[in-house]
Amino acid sequence: MEERLPQHVIDLHRQLNQYSYEYYVEDNPSVPDSEYDRLMNGLLALEKQHPEWITPDSPTQRVGGNPLKAFTKVTHEIPMLSLGDVFSEEELLDFDRRVRQAVGDDVTYVCELKIDGLAISLTYEKGNFVLGATRGNGTVGEDITHNLKTVRSLPLVLPEPIDIEVRGEAYMPKKSFDKLNEERKKNEEPLFANPRNAAAGSLRQLDPKISAKRRLSVFLYSAGRFNRDRIKTHYDLLESIRALGLPVNPESRRCRTMEEVFDYIKEYTEKRDALPYGIDGIVVKVDDMAQQQQLGNTVKSPRWMIAYKFPAEEVVSTLEAIEVSV
Ligand code: NAD
Numbered sequence: 020m021e022e023r024l025p026q027h028v029i030d031l032h033r034q035l036n037q038y039s040y041e042y043y044v045e046d047n048p049s050v051p052d053s054e055y056d057r058l059m060n061g062l063l064a065l066e067k068q069h070p071e072w073i074t075p076d077s078p079t080q081r082v083g084g085n086p087l088k089a090f091t092k093v094t095h096e097i098p099m100l101s102l103g104d105v106f107s108e109e110e111l112l113d114f115d116r117r118v119r120q121a122v123g124d125d126v127t128y129v130c131e132l133k134i135d136g137l138a139i140s141l142t143y144e145k146g147n148f149v150l151g152a153t154r155g156n157g158t159v160g161e162d163i164t165h166n167l168k169t170v171r172s173l174p175l176v177l178p179e180p181i182d183i184e185v186r187g188e189a190y191m192p193k194k195s196f197d198k199l200n201e202e203r204k205k206n207e208e209p210l211f212a213n214p215r216n217a218a219a220g221s222l223r224q225l226d227p228k229i230s231a232k233r234r235l236s237v238f239l240y241s242a243g244r245f246n247r248d249r250i251k252t253h254y255d256l257l258e259s260i261r262a263l264g265l266p267v268n269p270e271s272r273r274c275r276t277m278e279e280v281f282d283y284i285k286e287y288t289e290k291r292d293a294l295p296y297g298i299d300g301i302v303v304k305v306d307d308m309a310q311q312q313q314l315g316n317t318v319k320s321p322r323w324m325i326a327y328k329f330p331a332e333e334v335v336s337t338l339e340a341i342e343v344s345v
Pocket of ligand 1: 139
């Protein structure tokens with residue numbers, strides 16, 4: 020694929036692939052997310068100018084990283100996609116414009132906190148928790164059932180004997196993260212760079228005792244296989260997941276105008292530090308499922324939702340000052 024690409028694009032591919040490997044496979048990034056995002060946005064801009072440079076194996080076309088060999092692989096029946104992201108209000112207004120162009124002006128959004136953890140999928144058969152998996156590369160993830168069973172907020176049995184696959188984010192609460200790093204410091208072990216890497220490192224352990232000790236939590240926000248007969252909106256889907264006793268973040272809100280979306284962003288930008296878990300942005304989703312279908316997906320992400328990312332908090336010097344590890 021690479022022969023017809025200019026050298027600087029090939030270099031960008033290699034650099035981004037290397038960073039992705041460190042981040043998704045080793046849970047041990049060598050650069051802050053802002054640097055990764057800067058390079059990724061640079062590549063996206065180049066590909067916009069030169070669509071002929073978009074190859075199927077470009078980092079812009081891929082979701083996450085490949086599964087670790089040590090784990091049994093799980094194929095996702097319905098691919099687990101990533102999310103497009105924007106970094107400014109103008110870009111968010113562009114998203115809104117694209118949505119309205121496609122589905123008309125009658126649009127309601129649901130705003131949610133973008134939990135800074137890792138995407139997981141949970142399968143229940145006849146109401147019993149049978150399989151937990153990471154997103155991996157979107158098509159193939161890792162079987163982490165043994166570790167997810169140690170997450171206390173996850174029910175192992177649902178109140179109804181149903182077959183469903185629900186999706187969400189596993190995360191490490193701030194308190195658990197601070198405690199873990201304090202202990203590691205005391206034991207002169209390398210520290211985790213952030214709660215996201217700590218959560219990923221803790222769930223991708225072969226020994227569930229280690230995951231159990233790390234006190235992880237989960238919020239669910241979507242579904243793969245789910246009986247949607249009577250569910251017409253994303254908000255109702257969240258309510259149905261919650262009604263099954265599964266943990267759903269309580270801060271989600273329906274917004275009927277972009278002003279309301281911006282108010283939500285402002286509110287949680289201010290509340291962010293006080294939350295007991297890390298968030299790295301706000302996800303804005305089209306509520307109506309018929310409109311979601313009309314909008315469809317790109318290869319990498321749905322066109323009906325977008326992540327507004329908060330400005331970077333991490334600074335290179337912090338990351339360089341501490342070592343990171345699984
Ligand atoms: P992402 O983290 O930008 O967003 C997609 C993910 O958001 C979903 O897969 C889901 O797990 C999560 N999410 C959290 N709350 C959600 C909600 N309410 N609704 C829907 N999804 C929700 O995308 P990504 O592809 O997982 O990763 C890209 C991120 O990883 C970027 O921030 C990038 O900077 C970082 N990254 C960093 C490095 C590095 O070297 N530092 C390398 C690769 C990627």
